[in-house]
Amino acid sequence: MNEVLLIYATALLLAWPLGRYMASIYSPAPDFSRRGCGAIENLVYRAIGVRPDVPMNWKQYGKALLKLHVIVAVTAFVIFMQQGRLPLNPDGIEGMSWDLALHTAASFITNTNQQHYSGQAQLSYFSQLIAIVSIQIVTPAAGLAVLAAILRTLFARQDERRMTSSGEISVGNFYADLVRTVTRLFIPLALITSLLLAWQGVPGTYQGAQFAHPIDSSAELSEQRIPAGPVAPMVAIKQLGTNGGGWYGPNSAVPLENPTPISNFIETVAIVLVPMASVFMAGYLTGRRRLALSILGVMLALSAATSGLAIWSENQPNAAFAGLAAEGPNLEGKEVRIGASATALWGAFTTQTSNGSVNGMLDSFNPLGGAATLMDMFVNATFGGVGVGLINYLLLLLLAVFLGSLMVGRSPELYGRALEAKEIKLVSIALLLQPLLILGLTALAVTLPGLAQNSNPGVHGLSQVLYEYASAFANNGSGFEGLGDNTVWWNVSCSVALILGRFIPILAPLAVAAHMAAKRAAPVTIGSLVIETPTFALLTLGVILMLSLLSFFPALVLGPLAEYLSLAG
Amino acid sequence: MKKPASTRLPAPIATAGTGWGHATRAAVVLMALCGGVYPLLAVSIGGVLFPHQSTGSLIERDGKIAGSHLVGQPFTSPRYFHGRPSAVNYDPFSVSGSNLAPSNPQLRARAQADAEAIVNEYGVTKDAIPVDLVAASGSGIDPHISPDAARLQIRRVAAARAIPEANVAALVEARIEPPVLGILGQARVNVLTLNLALDALP
Structure with missing residues (x-):
């Protein structure tokens, strides 16, 4: 329990100053980091051929973002298929099949890192670094860039708005936001984290696997290949950038990826650090600190609820061991050095933030622990993915403004700007796509014979399928990993969920922000809805619970809740 | 252009x-x-x-790589302490957990077989078996067991090596790693380094 509290406290204490620093990255005022990184950034701008001070309207911003993602994804796809012929392949790994390469490219370009392969055996060092690690830095940077663009547009006061040369609302310059996030935030932060992890024992080398000779000859394992590689830099950014895709198949459960309780502490804090800091950043960047604090309060409440449920659940005995061992926590799929509570907390954090890394197998969690991780992904705004988590929250906040205003009989507005049918339609599309896609695809996969490939019988088999699509759409990437998911059906259907789940929920709010900023703000009066009060925070919490959980309640009942009741009976 | x-x-x-x-x-x-x-x-x-860490925390013995601090090994000889059940027989290139759900009958069947083997080997009742000895690890190469799981094996190891139980017990107690600062992680014993220390006993 003390370990859990220490992790929460450390993350919050680090996120506060980090959020302040991040706000300075996106503010027009000069700051100290610009002096350090300015020269490198100018080189990058020149190589790309852009001027960072040219404002873009929301469509140009979105276009620049989409085109960059298309090029990077296609490049990664080609690298995955051709890795057998490319350099840096000491373990002689072959190219991927087209559908696995497609799914892997889609999964990484959407900041999801859902893996239908095992990295140590199916990716060369070249693929791991040039395709995977680079995307693990670029995609969270793109998420933060869009968040900054939305915040500076949606909450701009009348005199703070900037215009493009053709007189439209400017949301900023995509390349400036992206490059600064890479050079000033992620590379320095990941470098520090990587060195801390290297100190604790995470490997970092370009040599291939070493051969060890196990000491007990009667165990009939004559040779053990110890897979190493440049693991530490990848583990650092997969934790910090809500990526989640690790070097080894079972991720940070593997001692080479997470060697000690100290590395586990560092990696757990790193999961929530930037998503938490984004909320502080929003307060500093927009000057609306009370709003940021109330958002932080709601997120912390949601986080504590599901973390608490998961920790309680995993400290209960595994029903399969009843009468076969001393009473103890559920250690199936967990590591002795980490223990049940820290594994459950990681499981909760990784799904709250759409990170998707694991330090124990979620498939073997007790049913309610599994339910907690599913609920986190349905909400997907408890801190959430880097950048996109707060964007999701803002969508829910706009919906709460709309509903709250209607309930008290006022016309809906945000800081004096009317919230009208056009905006609410965009918000609704972005929000309703989630249950439609997840439940629709789950229904298809379990109905059509031969598609599901679930490895566990009964209701847990349904949970495995539901989890895979929820994880894909939430851009999470974790899984109930027993699922036989390297098939054409799974690779292609998940790719659809991945791409829609990434780009619609970030582009629709960007459009909404630009539409809102173009309106004249009416003076705020005593009759205006104040969104910085605890009452409004509670209303938002209510909207989140109703929308996210009620849509999925029937599925939760059929899956994990049914499993819980059947085991309890 | x-x-x-x-x-x-x-x-x-x-x-x-x-x-x-x-x-x-x-x-x-x-x-x-x-x-x-x-x-x-x-x-x-x-x-x-x-x-040392950057190449995988390798352990050398007699000029050969005997293993890694961070990769468990399979042990079956009575002369050695045994690790946890592994879904992949400690092969680090196919690392994996069992991914069996608590409701899966296969998990119960596996645990039952393991528990009965332990009961026969050590003559204890089932409710005295530390749970980490019937639960498979997440990575399949967990290098550690709990202190209780190590203590359970002291008598067998001492008998197989024909050395006093107290010597083995002292070795185990000395090698228990407590939680960091008393709060991070769990108390544990590294099975491979414990067994290497056993081999080095006079």
């Missing part, structure tokens, strides 16, 4: 940068910076500061 950039002045570009050309150049630059420069820096500095 685009004019070649002047060697001295940055080329003034009127557009905001939304073309495919910009995207392609940005992709090349960012993939090189983030996938090439960053890991190279991290690996180089890490390798200088922590040479």
